[in-house]
Amino acid sequence: MGNDLNEARRKWAELESEPVGTNDKSFSIIARRYLREVLPTLRPHTQRDYTQYCALLEAVFGDVAIDSIRPFDIAEYLRIRGEKSKVRANREKALFSTIFNHARSWGYTDITNPCTGIKGHKEKARDRYVSDDEYAAVWAFAHPTVQDAMDMALCTGQRPADVLKIVVTDIADGLLSVAQNKTGKKLRIAIEGDLAVTIARIMSKQRNAKNLALLQDPSGQRLTYFALRSRFDKARELAGVNFQFRDLRAKAATDIEDLAHAQSLLGHKSRSTTEIYTRERRGDLVKPLKRISKDIVR
Template sequence: MSSTLPRTWTPLGNDLNAARRTWAELEGDPVASDDKTFSVIGRRYMRDVLPTLGLHTQRDYAQYFELLNKVFGEMPIDVIRPFDIAEYLRVRGAASKVRANREKALFSTIFNHARSWGYTDVTNPCIGIKGHKEKSRDRYVSDDEYAAVWACAHPTVQDAMDLALCTGQRPADVLKFNVNDIFDGSLNLTQNKTGKKLRIAIEGELAQVITRIMAKPRDKVNKALLQDPDGRRLNYFALRSRFDKARDLAGINFQFRDLRAKAATDTGDLAHAQKLLGHKNRTTTEIYTRDRLGDLVSPLRRVKKVAQ
């Protein structure tokens, strides 16, 4: 008989990024307690901090860290200089300025955690290093474009689009709406990004949309407002995939997040738009809406009629 011991199975979970990190820890060599390389500290951040963030953020940060680790992985955290960060921005920015900025931001976050964990007490090398200038997004979705994509979309995407347009909320906040968020005649939420609490009156088109959603077959145990046909909560990846497919079929290119700006712009009322979006400053709302559609201005003067 074989003397091989029975295998021990370690569950890796349902999240792919978390599973990869767990697998790496199981297969990797023990880490020396005095190892202060960016790779070691970054892996600790990915293990301890990343799971507390939103799924979308987890996915993006995992990609950013992979690229940062290829460059800084073997370097002790306290020998990385501002010049190194500037050079990373320059080289990486040749391919994608926006991604370079995001990766720099993650490096800065990891470095700050390294300071709080006692790995170093040197100044964050990202301080004083300016990222690439980014152009603010100014895409406005017309009613006809919205209708064209909506007509090609999966019913779950149609519901999500209508909720986003009626409420003006970010995709993550739209997806997290629960049935029990509906009370006292309003749809209640706390925004993921800002922590801002909002109560949106259920009236007009929003009332019609919610009535339509609630009339569909649904899992009564699952409290998610937006559900897949199998009764599970509609997730970001399913929404993104189905929305992209609808865009391709319609031959129209805009992003789901552009519906938030459309909602604000279509109100025609900055005070209303500011409250709906949860902006602290009116100036933010002014820029957000004006850049999408442009200022409405009167002509300089009337054209004089030529005498007959």
């Protein structure tokens, strides 16, 4: 099947797929078509998540005709699945809706999407702030590749996927060029201070010159998301700290006192987005009462 898990899953789905009959409108048939035709066009991280979500959806709706699935069925799925994970239930519902819309465009059905009007579970915005001591504790236990990734994420304020995809050719003329996967936003980050030290440390290590990836495993291969996640989780457990790698983006923004600077570094379109992003993690900065009235003291 190959060394890439997502590619192996797609190949397996292709081998297992059956000829699609013109009258076969089961969710399973349509979902497998989605996995074959649409999933490969998405980002690797999204492919991994959607493959998992689709397996869960198939377990429930697999043999059901797509145009016989009712809004009530979606609401029940949300309710039951939400007993274990409200966030995952919402994501799976969103994927179902996407697959259903493709079914409409492919001619399997012309009825209204049953997800329409069905509200998902309320989600609480993540507000975890990583202290310097927590960061240092995990860093101390981390594999060298994770240390490099952590420092790059903190210095640049970029998402894990954007950090992992950096190549050495993105570094030129004292600048690091980044194109964010999620938004397509392009940034040029000045290589100075801690970022300059971090990049110099990474480049000084033994490397596979034929591989342009900045973050490499000792084998000379690009550091993968799965390797990063596994090693980071191990270091986090040893350190007794529970923050997530993605929280480093929020820490970078929050630790910058200049809000405009933080907005530019994160690539936010709106200043208010950055304000909410940072304020929810450390709270509003307010001043105390300057002096107590002498009458009150008496």
